[in-house]
Amino acid sequence: MKKVLTLSLGLALLAASASAQTATKTVKINGYGGTDQTLVNDLINRFVKPQMAKDGVTVVYQPLQGDYNKALTTLLAANTAGDVMYLPGETVDGFVATGKILPLNGLVSTTPFIKSLNTAFTRNGKLYAIAKDFNTLTLVYNKDLFDEAGVAYPNNNDTWTSLATKLRTLKQKLGNDYYGTCLQPNFDRFGAFAYATGWQQFGANGKTNLADPRFAEAFNWYTGLAKDKVGVQPSELSAGWNGDCLKSGKVAVAIEGGWIVNFLRDNAPNLKYGTALLPKNDKTGKRGNFLYTVGWAINSGTKNRAAAVKVLNILTSPQVQEYVLQQGLAIPSRSSLTNSAYFKKADPGAQNAKLVFDGADDGYVRAFTFGPKGPDWAKPINEALAAVLSGQKSAADALKKAQADMTTFQSR
Secondary structure: OHHHHHHHHHHHHHHHHHHHHHHOEEEEEEEEOOOHHHHHHHHHHHHHHHHHHOOOEEEEEEEEOOOHHHHHHHHHHOOOOOOEEEEEHHHHHHHHHOOOEOOOOOOOOOOOEOHHHHHHOEEOOEEOOEEEEEEOOEEEEEHHHHHHHOOOOOOOOOEHHHHHHHHHHHHHHHOOOOEEEEOOOOHHHHHHHHHHOOOOOOOOOOOOOOOOHHHHHHHHHHHHOOHHHOEEOHHHHOOOOHHHHHHOOOEEEEEEOOOHHHHHHHHOOOOOEEEEOOOEOOOOOOOEEEEEEEEEEEEOOOOOHHHHHHHHHHHOOHHHHHHHHHOOOOEEOEHHHHHOHHHHOOOHHHHHHHHHHHHHHOOEEEEOOOOOOOHHHHHHHHHHHHHHHOOOOOHHHHHHHHHHHHHHHHHO
16 A cells, blocks of 8 residues: 555656646747837737647747847857747858757758748758748839839839830939939849849859859949939938938839838838839849848757747748738748738738749849858948949959959958
8 A cells, every 4th residue: 555655656746747847848039129029029929829838838039139140149159049049041151050050851841931931041951940031122113203204114024224224214304313223332232133144142162253244244234323323322312221212202213122111101101102023134034132031940959849849830830921911011931922912902012012022032032141251241342332333443443353352351
């Protein structure tokens, strides 16, 4: 009898211990601070916590304020990062190199998601994140300026040549106080045009070739728009970015992502605008584009792997992604959303969102990333663009210096 009581007491203690461990299991999520944390907290409260509570798992969101990449690097190094976390597409290489990001192969299904987004987070055959949402570039145009000039709106069939002709004609008709477009002297806008030619950011040897004729073709077209002031830098209009340019009412076209929609809603509510896909390169017949994306990743050191995988799957589920899309805050990553009723709405914001979505797999689309050496990779290109757009250098001289600087940078 004594043995029976002892065994029963032992089993009861084990059960109680297991129950206590389950009840106290916590999955911590790291993501952006600022305005992003309101949305993520809402998603976690609506969709994640109720499901995980059934498994006795508590979910906590810990936003990282300030420089997210720097903060996450510190937490990963100290082994105090979250179980699930944002993985920015532009810095994925650096984080993968730490070995702190868990490969997801065999743990999650990539089938439901846009293929180019899966590629953006894949290195050497290993998938390190599922894209939570993304953006691409489009042409956002001021309808009133095109109407006043009697010029046809930009459309999805435009080539580099036909778009440039429209912008030059508009400039000629409206006069010196108006401009075709703003040209940011940065790879983060120009690079999409370089990709349209078939140019590759990194060769098989890992090096960047700015002397490639395809790169020069894009560089010459982009900077060529500055001739006769058809294209101007935002700073020339006392603007901080292309959205500011469009807001001024003096610029016909802005090359931007879907984030411009809320900006125009809040800062230029009377502006009548439309959206078109980026123009196609005349030679390749393809358009280029960037994928600006952030994925959900898992800490390789997590002690709650199964729970973390379940949380990731909930955060990328059809219900969550449809909710995000309906809020008009981001473009989620599931291919099936192309049939969403939201994309069929007539308002310009929804139409912009549809073309941002379509841009993810139309033409030569590449993840916005700087490679293993980080953001300094783009400096030689940015300096060359600024030098030509400001009239300080010829395109040929600027490209020659850029290649020399790039070679030095990549040899360090």
